[in-house]
Amino acid sequence: MREVLRSNAPVVMSFAQSVLQHAGIDNFVADQHMSIAEGSIGAFPRRLLVASPDWAAARQLLADADLRGWLYDEGASA
DSSP: EEEEESSOOHHHHHHHHHHHHHOOOOEEETTTTTHHHHHHSOOOOEEEOOOOHHHHHHHEEEEEEETTGGGGOTTTTO
């Protein structure tokens, strides 16, 4: 699986999942239970993962849905 989006905002994550599900792209939210460890302060972003073959299509769908600002750039330093 590959990371396609990263966000602390639950609404952004929910919308992104909806966009992908509507297109038939399976996805998984990693780190969604980090609030237990962080005390619900939202310090750790959740990661939206998709299967490697779906990554390019998922990225394009999310960009078209105006979520470019949250797309994960694998080439950027963390």
